[in-house]
Amino acid sequence: MRLSDFDFDLPEELIAQEPSDLRDHSNLLIPSPIKSQIVKFYNLPDYLVAGDLLVFNNSRVINAKLILKKNNKEININLNRPIGDNIWLGFARPSRKLDEGEEFSFGKHKLKIKKKLEFGEIEIKFYLEGISLFDFLDQYGLVPLPQYIKRSKIKKEDVDRYQNVYSEPKGSVAAATAGLHFSSELMEKIIAKNIDMVFVTLHVGAGTFLPVKTENIADHKMHSEWCEVPKETADKINKAKKDGRRVIVVGTTAMRTLESCSDNKVVFAGSKETSIFITPGYKFQIADVLITNFHLPKSTLFMLVCAFAGYEEMKNIYKYAIDNKMRFFSYGDAMMIERKTSK
Template identity: 45%
Template sequence: MSVKSYSVSDFDFELPPELIAQHPAAERSASRLLDGRSSSPVDRIFRELPDLLNPGDLLIFNNTKVIKARIYGAKHSGGAVEALVERVIPGTCEVWAHMRASKSPKPGTFVRFNDAFDAEVLGRCGPDNGMFHLRLPSDPFALLEQHGHVPLPPYIEHADEADDVRRYQTVFAQEPGAVAAPTAALHFDEALLARLAERGVATAHVTLHVGAGTFQPVRVENLADHKMHSEWFEVNEATVAAVAACRARGGRVVAVGTTTLRALESAALGGGLRAGARETEIFITPGFQFQVVDRLITNFHLPKSTLMMLVSAFAGYEPIMVLYRHAIAQGYRFFSYGDAMLLERV
């Protein structure tokens, strides 16, 4: 199959609903790991990962921190409102948010959230004016931490619970701003990180604030017609240096999650990995030329999603379909709270 012949329907598959994980594994590193590095899938446990890497390899994580981005309130007219804060505008009390209400609130009106604070509607914003520009009365991060809810994905059917505050967050989360977790990194705990260090595996970090667009299916059949959502990322000088050192010693760069991969490959567009912070709308489909990442640790993704296209570009379309069929047949748990796989770049 040639690259140009792929369409959205090629990335569809039937997933039994019972395989959509509603809760995480009892222990982070006790999740299953599907080893997809060879022609035949191998079933493993995630805590085996140190044995699958070599001393001198470099693991790169996304250190974004999920904010309690979902808030509930009402318009002054009484209509209920649910908001999902997608982005906090740096240095301000303003945010961009998705809002659900019977009638859209108009600019100049106020929404009362959690019966605790008022947000002024400044207007519409974002791609296709699909979001609302709001001004909050004080620091958005503090208000959301106090009054917000964990923004669990739409396929998780329970309301957020106390355990979700801890488990829908990586153990090394540092930079607040994401509305979805970098889920491949949820499998790492302190004991596993210590074993990786003992093994001689180096680590580094990028920051990419995951947006709600990560859950959106591609709604056009021709991939060229899809408009990718934008996300903010930063790759610092230390990570650029760590990648160069890894290459010099003959190690492999292992991205933990598709968000990490997107940040690294975005920072290498145009040739050479460059430090800096900016927006990315990178859409990785079969035929993409990878510059940085040699291996990828990732969870199992939604049908027809941009992430299905990304992993197919990375490991090959047919091998990915084989892995997904194996995972379904063997009862692997899917999506954010599900199991993981280890992929080699083709």
């Protein structure tokens, strides 16, 4: 398929700039060929049944945005992923204002621009005095809101709202946004309905926002991310599949983790780097249902949901969402879609 096949017109006013007032008060689309419904996300338990198994990505977002000052100008750095001891790759805007070998101080700590790579990517070495990199970022970094959230400043509420309530291991530089709708209260209600929850980890990289630039999508090179499936999670998912119970995956990052760590429809425990690229024609092994936000036109994430629920079906679902003025992207609304099975 071609990149242009995954384009659609999205009114700019539908790109959410703020989260909903309360986490679980965002909208949830329940598509149906007969009559689709838009409900509040806190109604999710009404669409779950006892025995369902929910799979979440529990990676925690780090303060991955740094601001460097040079000649009274600001240069934004968004960290992507580690490649060595206190050595990270990141993206600089504008990168042309940086030189290899330059150093920038943050109190008694400093960072050095080791290399300038293609497309604004840079390699950074951190020199820290008595603290870990994550502690350094907690002190000097900012919440890495996506560029399509066009605000002059990050708000205090973003520190909490651009983070999932169940997140634990630090490492993501962007949120696994499907989970942003879940409040602690909602998760308690789901558990009370005899619905189990398990967790995988995928540290989301900045590459999740990189555009696809090749018209032939088969030529696109996917970014690499670290993921892990604990043994308890693998065992519970495999048991649910064996019992014929639904596996409901929360978010495309959890989906990519499961598909990267499965073989012959069985999930295996362990950790790995994954650059899996899921497009229409892909045969899913694990998930029966996907809860996800609405994604960018021509993005790898939109391609994934088209592969999962059907290309024509997703085009119609997105048109319905746009016609009903649902909110898109990280702080936007969600949908609950079923895997399309071949007849």
